[in-house]
Amino acid sequence: MTAHTGDEPLTRALTRALRTVTARVEQVLKPENLTLDQWLVLDALARERGLSMADLATRTLATGPTLTRVVDRLVTTAAAYREVDAEDRRRVRVYLGPRGRAAHRRLAPKVAEAEAELLGRTGDGPAVLALLAALSTAPVA
Template identity: 50%
Template sequence: MTVTGLGSSLAYLLSRAERSVNRGLAAALAGEDVTVEQWRILRALADGRGHSMGELAEAVLMPHPTLTKAVDRLIDRALVYRGPSAGDRRRVAVFLAARGADLLARVDGAAAEHHRLIAAAFGPERTQQLMRELESLVDAIG
């Protein structure tokens, strides 16, 4: 079977899959008034180390200006805060607040349930294989 048109583009197919997955994840997170982007930020900060805005932008796949607005909204909700970096007290880092950790604990369950639904629809082994293959693709093309 030969695929033509947009369906023959890897970039297009990856974008379609990403939109579909994120649409379902957004619906799962909506009950706690958390966007997919905000969940990614909270998840990245859950390691407790604090991250510079540059590190965070790279980790959560967001451009700096968009990330700054998202972090400001999370600060307004007392979910994260800015403070001195542990490695260099002159630098500012973003940290997960206790209230943010509580919210993250609640929404992580919704995110895990969303992942289970995908695995049930696509197959658990195929889902794990797809995740491994996508990681390999990212590693290969940098």
């Protein structure tokens, strides 16, 4: 990551940081032929069993068409599977398959290590995460 000057606009600084984090995490995911969006879905499914597409969209911040393509790809590779919701037959839930669970188990520590490495560059990782959380929950006028 290039040095940040105090006069760089917030939008540019955040975009630069996002691209740096994305590139680093994608390096970890590449050997498993996974994209960042696929990882975000696998991670969400590993944390909560049987998510609807709306739930996945909320947790991954992916748009509907992107999320559909990502889930389709994960289903094609047997990393995830879909089932009709037993309580609401109009709703489809997505579950982590055995291949997806194994990939998540292999990759989660590596992704966490990459994230820790990047946060370590800041000198105060918890403060950076708190700032990002505050920015992401700030009301938009």
